[in-house]
Amino acid sequence: MVGRSFHDHHSAAAPGPGTKGGTVNRIPSIRVTDAADAAVLGLWHRSDRVSRRHGWRSIVGGPLLLILGIVPVIAxxxxxxxxxxxxxxxxxxxxYLLSAGGLRTYAELFRLRxxxxxxxxxxxxxxxERPRGPLRAVAFAELKDARLIDHHxxxxxMVLLLMVHWDGTAWACLAPSPAEALVxxxxxxxxxxxxxPRYEVNELLRKTPPWTGWKQTW
Structure with missing residues (x-):
């Protein structure tokens, strides 16, 4: 249910690394509001584009592994x-390098698509919601754990919001501090x-499952 205009909200999340983050200047699509109504989530407050959890390093990592894999073949x-x-x-x-590079490149191209x-x-x-991909409505009561983590x-x-559903689905969202939307x-x-500390956050992200409970990437 859309309860108010998006432009009634002036605060926005700062862009996350690897994305053009921030407030999305449009009301939710029909499929979003239908999913929210079905889950009885109440009135809509705001919509924000958040970090993909992976920056540009992960995007170039796959092609780099492919290039490195060609070297032993030539040699x-x-x-x-x-x-x-x-x-x-x-x-x-x-x-090994070609397989790892191919899988990483496919995963990043899929996220971009x-x-x-x-x-x-x-x-x-x-x-x-992924605009051209999966969508899922989640009630706060269905979360097993939620953490707001400040780190450098x-x-x-940076601010990391990590939310874990009872079925194991995890959403890890990053944004530069103060990150009003995530907070x-x-x-x-x-x-x-x-x-x-930074190393603990990196380890936490590394251990966070990259697949949702519905076998779709977020």
Whole structure:
């Protein structure tokens, strides 16, 4: 249910790394409001485009691995020596690098294709949406855990909102501090506020499942 105009809200999340973050200057789409009504989330408050959780380093990581994987392939045919010895020694590393690079490139292209993550906040929950991909309505009462984490990242002071559903689905949203939109969402979800060093946040993100409970990437 759309309860008010989006332009009644002037605060916005600052852009997250790797995305053109911030407030989305339009009311939610029909599929968002239908999902919110079905989940009985109440009135709509705001919509914000948030970080993909991965920056430009992850986007170039896949192609870089592919390039590195080609080097052993070329070397296998250029290095003198018995083929039965040279091919396994250089072929196995090449296979690993090419496979890892291909998978990472596919994952990042998939995320780019389905669009940025948009979080639509309602009275009693939120709708997580990829404009050309998955959508899910979640009531705050369905969350197993919610954390607002302040830390100092590569781009300065950052805020991480980590919300985990009972089915294991996890949403990890990053934005430069003060990140009003994420903080508002965290307060609505009754997230506990804490401060962690950068290495602990990186480890937390590394362990956060990249797949939702519905087998779709966020």
């Amino acid at each position: 296998a045919f250029a290095v003198p020596g018995p083929r039965w010895l040279v091919l396994p020694l250089l072929g196995l590393p090449a296979l 389905i669009g940025p993550l948009i979080m639509h906040r309602f009275d009693d929950g939120f709708v997580a 990242g590569a781009d300065g002071a 508002e969402m965290g307060h609505a979800a009754e997230a506990r506020r804490e401060k962690l």
